[in-house]
Amino acid sequence: MSRLEVNNLLEVNNLLEVNNLRVDLPVEAGTLHAVRGIDFHVERGEMLCLVGESGCGKSMTSLALMGLLPRKARLTADRLQFDGIDLTTLPERRRSDLRGARMSMIFQEPMTALNPAYTLGNQLCEGLIRHRGVSRREARDRALYLLERVGISAAKDRLEQYPHQLSGGLRQRVMIAMALMCEPDLIIADEPTTALDVTIQAQILRLLRELQQEFGTAVIFITHDLGVVARIADRVAVMYAGEMIESAPTPALYANPAHPYTRGLLSCIPAPGKTPPGSRLQAIPGVVPSLVGSVEGCAFRNRCPQAQPACERTPPLMSLPGDHRARCHYADRPVPAPLQPEMSS
Amino acid sequence: MKAQSTAEMVGSRPSSRISNASSTPETSQSPNPALELCGLSKSFTLGGGLFKRGRTLGAVNDVSLRIPRGQVMGLVGESGCGKSTLAKMLLGLTSPTEGDVLVDGEPLRGADQKALARHIQPIFQDPYSSLNPRKRIAQIVGLPLRVHGIGTAREQATRVAETLDVVGLPRRAAEQFPGQLSGGQRQRVAIARALIMRPDIVICDEPTSALDVSVQAQILNLLLDLKTEFGLTYLFISHDLAVVEHLVDRVAVMYLGRIVEEGSREQIFSAPRHPYTQALLDSALTPEPGLGVPDIGLGDAMPDPSNPPSGCAFHPRCPKAQAICQQTRPRLEEFRGGNARVACHLA
Numbered sequence: 303m304s305r306l307e308v309n310n311l312l313e314v315n316n317l318l319e320v321n322n323l324r325v326d327l328p329v330e331a332g333t334l335h336a337v338r339g340i341d342f343h344v345e346r347g348e349m350l351c352l353v354g355e356s357g358c359g360k361s362m363t364s365l366a367l368m369g370l371l372p373r374k375a376r377l378t379a380d381r382l383q384f385d386g387i388d389l390t391t392l393p394e395r396r397r398s399d400l401r402g403a404r405m406s407m408i409f410q411e412p413m414t415a416l417n418p419a420y421t422l423g424n425q426l427c428e429g430l431i432r433h434r435g436v437s438r439r440e441a442r443d444r445a446l447y448l449l450e451r452v453g454i455s456a457a458k459d460r461l462e463q464y465p466h467q468l469s470g471g472l473r474q475r476v477m478i479a480m481a482l483m484c485e486p487d488l489i490i491a492d493e494p495t496t497a498l499d500v501t502i503q504a505q506i507l508r509l510l511r512e513l514q515q516e517f518g519t520a521v522i523f524i525t526h527d528l529g530v531v532a533r534i535a536d537r538v539a540v541m542y543a544g545e546m547i548e549s550a551p552t553p554a555l556y557a558n559p560a561h562p563y564t565r566g567l568l569s570c571i572p573a574p575g576k577t578p579p580g581s582r583l584q585a586i587p588g589v590v591p592s593l594v595g596s597v598e599g600c601a602f603r604n605r606c607p608q609a610q611p612a613c614e615r616t617p618p619l620m621s622l623p624g625d626h627r628a629r630c631h632y633a634d635r636p637v638p639a640p641l642q643p644e645m646s647s
Numbered sequence: 648m649k650a651q652s653t654a655e656m657v658g659s660r661p662s663s664r665i666s667n668a669s670s671t672p673e674t675s676q677s678p679n680p681a682l683e684l685c686g687l688s689k690s691f692t693l694g695g696g697l698f699k700r701g702r703t704l705g706a707v708n709d710v711s712l713r714i715p716r717g718q719v720m721g722l723v724g725e726s727g728c729g730k731s732t733l734a735k736m737l738l739g740l741t742s743p744t745e746g747d748v749l750v751d752g753e754p755l756r757g758a759d760q761k762a763l764a765r766h767i768q769p770i771f772q773d774p775y776s777s778l779n780p781r782k783r784i785a786q787i788v789g790l791p792l793r794v795h796g797i798g799t800a801r802e803q804a805t806r807v808a809e810t811l812d813v814v815g816l817p818r819r820a821a822e823q824f825p826g827q828l829s830g831g832q833r834q835r836v837a838i839a840r841a842l843i844m845r846p847d848i849v850i851c852d853e854p855t856s857a858l859d860v861s862v863q864a865q866i867l868n869l870l871l872d873l874k875t876e877f878g879l880t881y882l883f884i885s886h887d888l889a890v891v892e893h894l895v896d897r898v899a900v901m902y903l904g905r906i907v908e909e910g911s912r913e914q915i916f917s918a919p920r921h922p923y924t925q926a927l928l929d930s931a932l933t934p935e936p937g938l939g940v941p942d943i944g945l946g947d948a949m950p951d952p953s954n955p956p957s958g959c960a961f962h963p964r965c966p967k968a969q970a971i972c973q974q975t976r977p978r979l980e981e982f983r984g985g986n987a988r989v990a991c992h993l994a
């Protein structure tokens with residue numbers, strides 16, 4: 303059956319469909335449920351930001367999608383479909399082809415993905431030659447074109463250089479070029495600018511957003527930074543303790559966050575012009591629950607300012623108007639009035 | 648958590664002079680700033696050998712700065728610009744190549760370690776690596792007292808318990824190991840260890856950079872409380888401009904080892920004059936959807952600190968650079984009646 307037929311059969315419109323994805327890791331104390339039954343999708347050509355604090359399962363989710371989970375990890379899903387292709391049953395060989403040709407990944411630390419022993423030219427061209435069967439010369443032309451597009455001057459000389467000869471910002475530009483070599487449908491970028499200085503981060507983000515829109519590439523952008531999300535995302539999905547607790551188009555998430563955790567995250571960063579300098583910030587008390595063993599009821603309830611007895615039951619993923627979903631019993635209730643920020647002195 | 652004033656629990660304010668004359672800020676309104684840096688420089692020699700002269704890297708160059716008592720001075724700039732090297736000189740962890748540090752008007756040079764420790768204490772970024780994993784929290788927090796032989800074992804134990812209260816750690820944490828605590832709790836331990844010597848001045852080097860935002864808010868609240876409670880003076884190093892704007896009274900902006908602009912919070916955040924300060928502020932992505940990512944027009948031609956650009960070190964990246972910028976280094980000139988300084992030919 304051709305891909306087109308499969309698409310028609312299932313009426314797949316979204317590039318990626320994920321239902322009830324779970325990732326379990328055996329650890330000394332039992333089983334660590336790193337990803338606990340998440341549902342989401344990625345539309346063609348959109349920038350979806352996955353946001354959440356460290357340890358909430360963002361990287362495990364991205365590795366699950368790429369088929370790069372640690373060997374000991376166990377993945378299950380009701381549905382894990384990339385452009386109509388069932389990823390859960392795909393043989394590793396075809397999976398690897400897909401990874402090179404149609405999905406690519408950008409990591410936080412480019413050195414983990416770059417081989418220090420090969421020139422940038424070799425590494426840029428390798429995938430295209432292997433997956434698309436183009437000539438070395440064609441591959442080199444595309445590499446030169448993309449290096450220029452990502453703002454690297456003297457691109458020809460760069461092809462002969464080794465990764466360690468570049469600064470962190472330049473390396474991340476090379477990674478973007480490399481991710482675009484095969485014209486993939488999906489790029490997963492896991493905290494690609496977290497290690498960079500703010501001025502470099504701004505330039506890399508602007509570039510990534512421009513190219514993503516120009517080439518119509520879908521991007522899953524993973525970050526913990528709600529400032530970054532606001533500026534680049536079409537849609538946002540918020541993760542907490544291995545669950546996806548809210549998703550919405552970007553403007554809606556910031557204007558009407560429906561989950562208490564999202565509201566907490568947004569109010570604990572000082573907002574210039576809004577938070578009076580020196581005033582107390584609204585912290586989220588407590589810590590994330592352990593992901594080893596099962597979590598009863600709402601995973602956020604011990605830290606939630608709005609928790610009720612009902613929260614001991616697992617909250618449903620509630621649908622709100624405008625493609626907005628939140629996993630909270632009270633997601634559709636009006637938001638309680640915010641506490642007045644008190645001055646500290 | 649606070650039944651009585653925490654200041655009372657920890658004791659009277661520390662002496663404000665290197666000599667051990669005891670005084671409180673109410674009685675001694677010293678005209679001196681709490682901390683003054685005079686032409687401070689630090690250079691490192693790279694790759695020298697027996698017959699080969701190494702190259703010199705000027706990590707900090709001719710930095711002069713006054714931090715008034717009870718104020719928070721923010722220090723911002725990209726990684727590698729010399730912030731941590733500056734902090735280490737203030738803490739006596741590395742000695743300046745040139746220049747002096749004055750604490751309440753008296754030079755730090757030659758002051759003994761104990762006197763220094765009573766005045767200036769650090770809080771570092773990484774609460775994971777800065778705490779000894781094999782020591783219990785009580786030992787970690789009490790270590791400075793033991794090192795400097797302050798108090799009897801009993802007095803030390805009491806002081807540790809009081810200090811854990813002050814930073815909001817449960818008493819049972821005293822018997823735990825760092826590995827048993829969360830990141831936020833470990834940073835509270837680091838703060839307790841800094842406070843136990845009752846310093847006047849705390850050097851915070853990226854104190855919340857390794858923490859999640861929800862925990863960061865708790866730690867920032869704590870730092871603000873402690874400042875009011877104990878009349879502390881902070882040098883607050885951070886790359887997060889929203890946090891800096893929230894916390895500080897004044898800001899110094901560093902580029903390649905030099906201060907390029909310094910002024911009050913209002914001046915720096917609402918009327919920055921140096922093109923680098925302007926670019927830094929533009930790069931700070933506040934959570935406002937719809938604004939997109941601005942084009943800051945800097946390029947990422949990061950300079951090599953061992954071979955800094957001529958003239959204004961920022962000129963290769965500066966969108967406003969003129970011929971003179973390449974030739975002559977701009978002086979750090981005062982404006983606003985000496986209340987602010989900027990080093991730019993075109994500012």
Ligand SMILES: Nc1ncnc2c1ncn2[C@@H]1O[C@H](COP(=O)(O)OP(=O)(O)O)[C@@H](O)[C@H]1O
Pocket residue numbers: 327328329334336354355356357358359360361362363372593
């Ligand atoms: N190789 C591993 N073995 C066991 N547990 C892991 C491993 N990698 C990550 N984890 C755990 O899985 C959870 C999710 O991790 P991760 O997806 O890396 O979070 P994030 O990227 O959101 O910071 C965390 O609790 C983490 O400690």
Ligand SMILES: Nc1ncnc2c1ncn2[C@@H]1O[C@H](COP(=O)(O)OP(=O)(O)O)[C@@H](O)[C@H]1O
Pocket residue numbers: 691692704705706724725726727728729730731732733952
């Ligand atoms: N011990 C050292 N030996 C040689 N160079 C050093 C040493 N410590 C710091 N440097 C260099 O000094 C410069 C400033 O470093 P640092 O003070 O750590 O910057 P920041 O804290 O602003 O990131 C950098 O170029 C760094 O590589």
Ligand code: SF4
Pocket residue numbers: 561562563600601602603604606607608609610613617629630631632633
């Ligand atoms: S379900 Fe309950 S505990 Fe969970 S976020 Fe909603 S109100 Fe809070």
Ligand SMILES: [Mg+2]
Pocket residue numbers: 360361362492
């Ligand atoms: Mg991660």
Ligand SMILES: [Mg+2]
Pocket residue numbers: 730731732
């Ligand atoms: Mg540093």
